[in-house]
Amino acid sequence: MGVVTRGFGGRRPEPERQIPPGQFVTDDFPVLSAGPTPHVDEAHWELTVRAETGEGRTWTWDALMALPAEDVETDIHCVTHWTKLGTTWRGVSLDTLLADVETSAEFVMAHSYGGYTTNLPMQDLLDGQASVAFEFEGEPLEPVHGGPARLLVPHLYFWKSAKWLRGLELMDAEDLGFWEQNGYHAYGDPWLEQRYS
């Protein structure tokens, strides 16, 4: 245990369930973005998956909407210490999007409209762990929270769930994304408190 802070008792609202170390529960939906919010029209939105071979596959908004969508209920954990419980999302599983992509890549760089990037291991995107989400709490995802569509990888700190997603680049070797180059952890497991590099 660290030093004791005299006079501090904490409000310690009883969480509904266990949350990762160093987190607190909020009902708000705080926003962490490095720059202005890009506004991307669905008519011009595209998502491209490019394999390490150079082979690419692109979905328009209509093509994404034509794919089977799934509802996801999950807790989300931001590196700035807030956790939001029981959020509900609707989106297309990455298992669906990657099903027909020939690849043996072990790493992925997510690219966003506006230039943001974040890196993830491929195995964290498969087996129902990740999706491209376009609804939050039953409503179209607002631009400030990453709309029209964002990556959703809720078992990692939320900076990995890239807003304004436009591409997934599959890579043989690990490379670092935006916050990962700016001092944040390359992997970001909230339960292991992997906040900083």
Place this chain on the structure above:
Amino acid sequence: MTWQTGWHVATVVGARPLTDTARELTLAVPGFGGALPGQHVDVRLTAPDGYQATRAYSLATAGVDERVDLVVDEVPDGEVSPYLTHDARPGDQVEVRGPLGGYFVWHDDDPAPVLLVAGGSGVVPFLAMLRARRLSGRRAPFRLVCSVRGPAGAIGRDEIDSPDPGLDVRWVYTREVPPGWPTSPARITPDDLAAPGFGPAEGTDVFVCGPTRFVETAAELLTGLGHPSARVRTERFGGA
């Protein structure tokens, strides 16, 4: 980039009220390696039974010494800020980790003009930039636009309004103006953000910090004025 990511014991050595809800705390932090203006730290409080709460706060002073200045504005119903704004007193101990954040920073050897846009307590990292600029003796042109509800809530107003060559300050009062102020309360407009010498053509570096809704509005006005998104760095707090 490497950061110091361990926890340091920090002792409160000073506390100074700035507004009705905000105060500046000075901590002595042996082992703290200094910070760049714009960086933040995590602050951790520990109750006698071991319960801990951690929050992030911007540094109000950057420097190379083992002293840390924080400005904390009370969040109603908050868990940590009420303790820091009301209860903490000299001699009390907390823990500090950092400095953190390598993007929302200003380097005092950068000669480019700088436009700072603050909403409420979003001015805190800009206090660190102004202080670093004064100390460096260099005189990069600075313009600070501060949006506040009224004069009583204006964090650091005396310091910000002190004469400082090359610093241009604009106050935007959204609810209540000081006595004798020439205009009525109003929200921030493009006119507040457009000033000769601080446009996109001059290669201005823009920093915006404040509540989410304020930052969204200001960042949109700035890109509307032609500032490239990549030159507009933002830091937001609170929900949307």
